[in-house]
Amino acid sequence: MDRTWMNFSRASNEYQNGVQSFLDFAFHNSSQDNMILCPCKKCGNIYWHYREVVYEHLIVDGFIRGYKKWIFHGECTTSGASSTINPGYPYSGYRQHVREDDMEGMMRDAFNMRSESFQSFPPNYVASDDYNIGGNTFMETRRSVPDEQPNEKAAKFYTLLGEMNEELYEGSKFSKMSFYIRLFHLKCLGGWTGNSLTMLLELLREMFPFAKIPQSCKDMKKVIKDLGLGYNKIHSCPNDCMLYWGDQRNQQSCHVCGKSRWMNRDVEDVNEDEYGPQSRRKPNKILRYFPLIPRLQRLFMSSKTAEFMTWHHDQRMDDGLLRHPADSFAWKSFDNKFPSFASDPRSVRLGLASDGFNPFKIMSTSYSTWPVVIIPYNLPPWLCIKQSSLILSMIIPGEKGLGNDIDIYLQPLIEELKQLWEGLRCMMY
Known part of the structure; x- marks a missing residue:
């Protein structure tokens, strides 16, 4: 199907006729309750609207940049693994007109x-299947005895x-x-x-x-x-000196400041190996850590996201403009430094962000929670910055800003990143 009309002025007859042809295609292949996902710049394939509303949005705002293959509107993907992308992905809200889930x-x-x-x-x-997360490719096949x-x-x-x-x-x-x-x-x-x-x-x-x-x-x-995709509770020193993790898992006090691990240190502990319901001690501070590896594996195991993880290599428009992190100097410099990693488009590129906020608003000004969020940059630009694509890595509680002490809490994440760099097995869709 000719799509040169998408490059014309939105006031031209060619563009307006092309929008009508797109709407005919989309409503024939992916409509639900007489609505489709709106691909305009503001809606970004997230919000559902009727035909008249989508037409108005596309004339006023235009298509989201780079949306040349209508994967959210019933067009077949280039991969033979899946015939059609679920048009409901990646909507993160709760829509009134919800279809029956698969x-x-x-x-x-x-x-x-x-x-x-x-x-x-x-x-x-x-x-x-074979797959590479770090830089090495593995293959694993397991069949059971009858x-x-x-x-x-x-x-x-x-x-x-x-x-x-x-x-x-x-x-x-x-x-x-x-x-x-x-x-x-x-x-x-x-x-x-x-x-x-x-x-x-x-x-x-x-x-x-x-x-x-x-x-x-x-x-x-x-x-x-x-x-799946739960989280781990890891005890920490209330002064942000250490984690009770790894070789220091069973310590009862901080080896830096000497602070006790427990709030009620005089209560007899009945289960110090695991922090389950039998234990009557309450730790001073708990880090909630969400393991990264299974979450990255899910992105490749799911038919809804597997193809998008190579979008930066297979479908990105490389015209010299900065449209995606893959167009940046930092990305290209990293590729030149580690060519074996860059040779496989399935290798995962990640960004990390963190900031503190007061979860109790004005009710408590002496409390700060620090979420650490990971962004998978392999995804298309309209997906990688959406809330549904962000990966929560950990939640760090506290009464003050962490400052440089945040490195104490990043230890489990860094350990997983080292494993990813070496490469690991993953079943791929």
Whole structure:
């Protein structure tokens, strides 16, 4: 399809006729409830609008820069792995007109278990592919013995698959799993507390006793936790001297300032190896760390994002203009310095940002929380800066700004980055 009209003036007949041809194509292939994702510069393929509104936006604001391949509107991708990009990605809000989610596809992406693999092989067969995150390429293939029991990963997958196939109530279009995920999504978007969600669940059980509604927020979390991507709690010195991590995991006091690890140091500890519910001690400070490696692996394992991770190499317009971090001098200088890393377009480029804020607004001026966020620069420019693409790496609590002491908390992240630089195995979509 000729798209030279996209370079014409928005006041020209050629451009306006071209917009109409785009709308005909998009509404034929990707419309939902008579709406499509608007590709204008302001909406950026995030917000859904009716045809008249999209037409007006494209005439007034124009297309988002670089959107020459209409992957959010039903156009086939260049890769044979997936025929059409889900037009709903990467919308991060909660839309009133929500279509029924592909729950099975989401779980197969999360566990890297393809439908075709399960048609021919036992449950603990794992599809294989080669992939490079750091600079080295690996290949791994695992097939099970027919009489062998499913491994832990496959067992979790089949448990979730059962939850997905179980109806919320007889005749419902929602499964238990989709109901749990939708409700938990609303909890996160609305900032509900766990107790408020539990009270809502109690009300729903009274109103709909025939539905399979969980007892509490905690019970709901138990069901969906196996989807993965959780976080680790790491104790730290309240004076930001050290982490109780690695070889220093079992220390009871800071080796720099001597401050105790625990608030209630006189209480007898019943479980010092793990900080589970049996332990009655409360640590002075806790770092929430979100492991990076499984999150990067998900980007390549998911059919929704795998192709975008090589966009900077396969689809970027290299015309000398600064449109993407790949056009910058720093990117090109790094490629010249490490040609083996740069030779594989799947090698991941990351940016890191952090800043402190007071989560309690004006209620407490002596508290500062520092999130550390990672940005995957492989993605197209309209995706890598979206909230849905940002990777939360850690949350550092405290009563003051960290300053140079932030390097203490970056230790787990740096350790993972070293592993990534050496290269690791990853199943790819």
